[in-house]
Amino acid sequence: MQFIDLKTPYAALKTDIDAAIHRVLDHGQYIMGPEVQALEAALATFAGTKHCVTVSSGTEALLIALMALGVKAGDEVITTPFTFAATAEVIALLGARPVFVDIEPDTCNIDPRLIEAAITPRTRAIMPVSLYGQVADMTDINAIAARHGLPVVEDAAQSFGATYQGRRSGATSTIGCTSFFPSKPLGCYGDGGALFTDDEAIAQAAREIRVHGQSARYTHTRVGVGGRMDTIQCAVVLAKLPRFEWELQRRRELGARYHALLAPLAAQHPGFGLLTVRPDRDCVWGQYTVFVPERAKVQAALQAAGIPTAVHYPKPLHHQAAYAAGCCPDCCPGSLDAAARVMSLPMSPDLTEADQDRVVAALAEALAGLAADA
Numbered sequence: 001m002q003f004i005d006l007k008t009p010y011a012a013l014k015t016d017i018d019a020a021i022h023r024v025l026d027h028g029q030y031i032m033g034p035e036v037q038a039l040e041a042a043l044a045t046f047a048g049t050k051h052c053v054t055v056s057s058g059t060e061a062l063l064i065a066l067m068a069l070g071v072k073a074g075d076e077v078i079t080t081p082f083t084f085a086a087t088a089e090v091i092a093l094l095g096a097r098p099v100f101v102d103i104e105p106d107t108c109n110i111d112p113r114l115i116e117a118a119i120t121p122r123t124r125a126i127m128p129v130s131l132y133g134q135v136a137d138m139t140d141i142n143a144i145a146a147r148h149g150l151p152v153v154e155d156a157a158q159s160f161g162a163t164y165q166g167r168r169s170g171a172t173s174t175i176g177c178t179s180f181f182p183s184k185p186l187g188c189y190g191d192g193g194a195l196f197t198d199d200e201a202i203a204q205a206a207r208e209i210r211v212h213g214q215s216a217r218y219t220h221t222r223v224g225v226g227g228r229m230d231t232i233q234c235a236v237v238l239a240k241l242p243r244f245e246w247e248l249q250r251r252r253e254l255g256a257r258y259h260a261l262l263a264p265l266a267a268q269h270p271g272f273g274l275l276t277v278r279p280d281r282d283c284v285w286g287q288y289t290v291f292v293p294e295r296a297k298v299q300a301a302l303q304a305a306g307i308p309t310a311v312h313y314p315k316p317l318h319h320q321a322a323y324a325a326g327c328c329p330d331c332c333p334g335s336l337d338a339a340a341r342v343m344s345l346p347m348s349p350d351l352t353e354a355d356q357d358r359v360v361a362a363l364a365e366a367l368a369g370l371a372a373d374a
């Protein structure tokens, strides 16, 4: 069993994807070819934003978003420490400081009740992460941001396709950023990403920043980056779009099925628990993650049963050497607790129910083994 099955989706669309790639090879516009604009139009429609700007990765989307907002040295950006490093990395790359705010223990997303206390005169933006595929509490976060005149950037790398109060992830704040890394809900076959916004000026800035700050050829009006998404990768995502709604539906169904099958274990085993999905949103399970006791033992037992697992993420960023300076080691106890207990199970749209049953049975056996040892 694979942790994430990337081969079956390709096999299902092989004819279309191969043809799309070959069209690019034949027309030869490998950079900023027609598929780039076509994908941006399709994704803006899908997400429900006025603008979509494709870029070279999810990390680059976050970086370009902050650059478009004018984040610079000495500024502060509020975010969560319980995320992939890229979220805080782009803040630090601009010479700004990530200010870490703890998470809600039941969703692992940033706790909006803790944000206001972290705002200072140097705060320039709030950057929530829609972890595991569930959008963060954007209504509360947007309200706080509005009171302080701050923009909000959603890190939607794991949640593209999820809905929140009837809107799509990526379309719930000033800017939404996603990733098309192969294992994300909408993956390409290399690196890719996109920004979403309704703000014309931000979209224009992002388009210029991704091509070295050019407003016209060799007219560099600002400092930018080389951040374009390859035409071939845009063609791959375009070819994958017709199956995406079905894949999202499978993710929701498999997530609900995992929840139903695992709920009895949560009642039985102290320390084992499930994430909460809030009623005003859904989760597309970029990762299907649970809380487990004695994680190393549980992972070893699952591995012995042929079930791959992963940990997202074992150490929160305020405890990582690159980001620990200037933050208090005790500031985010919820993130530390989650980092010690989370474990992700195999999840992809083509996971079969039989394989899912095997995962659940192996996990039940591993937990029973812990209870027997105790």
Ligand SMILES: *Cc1c(COP(=O)(O)O)cnc(C)c1O
Pocket (backbone or CB within 6 Å): 057, 058, 059, 060, 083, 084, 086, 087, 129, 155, 157, 158, 179, 180, 181, 191, 192, 193
């Ligand atoms: C994957 C991911 C990123 C980075 O995306 P890349 O396309 O790999 O650069 C950023 N934030 C989160 C939460 C992610 O999961």
